[in-house]
Amino acid sequence: MSILRDLRQIFHRRIVQLAALVVTFTVLLALSLITKGYLLDPDVWWHLKVGDWILQHRAVPLVGVLSRTAAARPWVAYSWGFEVILSRVYAWMGLEGFASFGIVLAMLVPVTLFGCCFALSRRFWVSCTLTLFGSVAFVYSLYPRPVFFSMALFTLMLFMILKAQRSGRIQILYWFPLLFLIWANLHIQFIYGLATIGLYIVVEVVLWIASRARVNLEAFRTPSLSPLALGAILLVSVATSCIGPYSYRLYLVVIEYSRAKQTYVVIQELLAPNFTSWTYFVFLLTVMAAFYAVGFRRKIDLFQLSLLIVASVCAFRTVRDAWFVAIPAILFIADSPAGEAEQDPGFSPAELLSLSGSTALLAFLLATNLGFTSRGMDASISSEFPVDAANFIRNLSPPGPIYNNFDWGGFLTWYLPNYPVGIDGRNDLYGDSYVAHHIQFNEGDRTDGDQQLDEAGVVLLSREASLAKILKVDARFRLVYEDRMADVFLRN
Helix, strand or coil, rough: CCHHHHHHHHHCHHHHHHHHHHHHHHHHHHHHHHHHHHHCCCCCCHHHHHHHHHHHHCCCCCCCCECCCCCCCEECCCCHHHHHHHHHHHHHHHHHHHHHHEEEEEEEHHHHHHHHHHHCCCHHHHHHHHHHHHHHHHHHHHCCHHHHHHHHHHHHHHHHHHHHHHHCCHHHHHHHHHHHHHHHHCCCCCCHHHHHHHHHHHHHHHHHHHCCCCCCCCCEECCCHHHHHHHHHHHHHHHHHCEEEEEHHHHHHHHHHHHCCCHHHHHHHHCCCCCHHHHHHHHHHHHHHHHHHCCCCCCCCHHHHHEEEEEEEECCCCCHHHHHHHHHHHHHHHCCCCCCCCCCCCHHHHHHHHHHHHHHHHHHHHHCHHHHHHHHHHHHHHHHHHHHHHHHHHHCCCCEEECCCCCCHHHHHHHHCCEEECCCHHHHHHHHHHHHHHHHHHHCCCCCCHHHHHEEEEEEECCHHHHHHHCCCCCEEEEECCCCCCEEEECC
16 A cells, blocks of 8 residues: 555656656657658648748639649638648748648647646546547547647637536637637638537537426436527637638538548548558547446536537548547546546646757657658658659650649649649549549559540659559550659650
8 A cells, every 4th residue: 555655646746747748748749750741741732832822822712723634623722821831831941840840730739638638637647648549549640731720629629618518607618709710711620610519509409408398307417508608609600710711612612522422432541440550449449438438427418428429420431530539539538527636736837848848859859860851851752752753854844734643743733833733632622523533543454535644745653553554555655764653654
């Protein structure tokens, strides 16, 4: 007993807790540095070029800029705020600043998650463990991109709902209109936040109606917030989400995305989890633990249970939405505060400063040993994208237009700006059927029947693509360059 008491005292010492938090954040930083997701995302490059376009023209695009095949099609750059930030970071600090921004974005989610977990539970070790497991479960399954703003803001929004629900003070939610004003100009998945508020209102109304009908609700949490006030907050939040260059057109994008079907079959990150990695099992265990935590409380919170069910349907449909159920799962597990005697004290400004400084120092030491240099980043980019082949095209300057791989389109918008691409990662621009056709055609056994290939003057393809192999015997084209990654063909 004496040993256990001594260990408990050690674990409650603030210096030990700060050290554990530094280690946790450093581990997550190391994952980001090792995977180099801040450079390997095929979409981040077109985000960068769109940001350049916006600043150059002092307007947001209304059609498919950077594209040859969809240049006249209507298009909404719904992440325009993120793209402008990215463009300025690259202009001011170059590739290293660009990569640093990706790392900061990746760390924004775990930091927000820990802060919200700790504020809910007042248990340091519970919050630290949940942050580590949760981040591994969903943060690093995606490259740093605008959705990370959605993750952080959704975490903050859900935390505010739980605090308001616990205290009965709806005034906490008066910040929502400002939150959605910012969120809607950074990423389209602000709609998930609005849907969550809507679900909360539906649950509260159902419980209110059931109580008026004298239905036995002893097993459920009693409603604590006014549905009318919540409805007013939701309406104002919807209105503020329309304050921006695209206004209500953001909702038209949401409608178009909801109609997509074929891309959910052919694009890797839109597929359902296949459980080929151990992180999928961490994700699954996190969600299962949340269902257990919510279901076995003395009073079942119908909102929490409903959100877990709805979010699970979304998350198990596509890997990209894993965060939508993982974040509620983590916060709902944390939403069980310790007794007053067992609560850990909050962090002082001096402690937060020492935490930030120690983590930054370790991040610097890690970065210098994990290839975070101009040369190391160039090597990483060249290992993922056809830099040498693109340099060949630059030097030769053959007449276009260009036909390119789907995965390389975003990179080529940045690296070969004089050749508007045939396709890139903007599924909403090209359309569901076009993207599916392009990917399937590249992996097919024929070279006829594709208008964009018929018009192309230069073709840049992965050596592994089926189309690249059969083009070598197509009389219309000749192979002029090849390396370990790419083939370049010119029209005869």
